[in-house]
Amino acid sequence: MKKFYSIIFAMAALGLLFSSCQDATQTDTDDTNSNAQTVADAGEIYSLPDLPYEYDALEPHIDERTMRIHHSRHHQGYINNFNNEIAGTPLENMSMEEIFSNMSEHSTSARNNGGGHYNHKLFWSILSPNGGGEPTGELAASIDESFGTFQNFKTELENAGATQFGSGWAWLIVNNAGDLLVTQTPNQDNPLMDVAKVQGTPILGVDVWEHAYYLHYQNRRGAYLEAFWNVVDWDAVSARYMAATQ
């Protein structure tokens, strides 16, 4: 009888394990990257950049599971799709900035997936486990000049993120006149694209797709945007500002 119960217990445990694997697979499936395919190494044009920190380094503000899925599944998916889209076309030999400057002439897939790659690469680069606080130097002075106070700028960026209907991004950009502006774009568009309503060079971006926050914050996009400030790497944003204004 004891052996019988042991067998029943083992079968139940296996069933639970199988069920949880299925759940994990379903949860991790990217709704936007259903066409993602592995690109052969020989045909790889863009590749996934390593994060300069561990997946759990931004806890508790951005959780480990979100970072892992966001980087290894979502970002990788955009890269795979973009590589597949541009392979063998003239876009293969153009910089992303060149492609974006004539985005309206290229395919929707190039727009969504090229933007997806560029935007996420920028996003990872302006985050840090040692982030937070406030900018200093020329960037701080320019933010004060453009927005009145750093707090006003934060409020404006949070509003841009909160009011972007559906998926998209909120940005701090430098326009052609050298002015700082806050703007927002839908989907994976960005302010370098000729299709963007407000154009300029992005120096800070925050991803407001649900995949960026839903596992930890559920529907509370505002709470995620508030927490985002704790992991902003202002040195990285300042470096982008200096490069964009030279």
Ligand SMILES: [Fe+2]
């Ligand atoms: Fe994202």
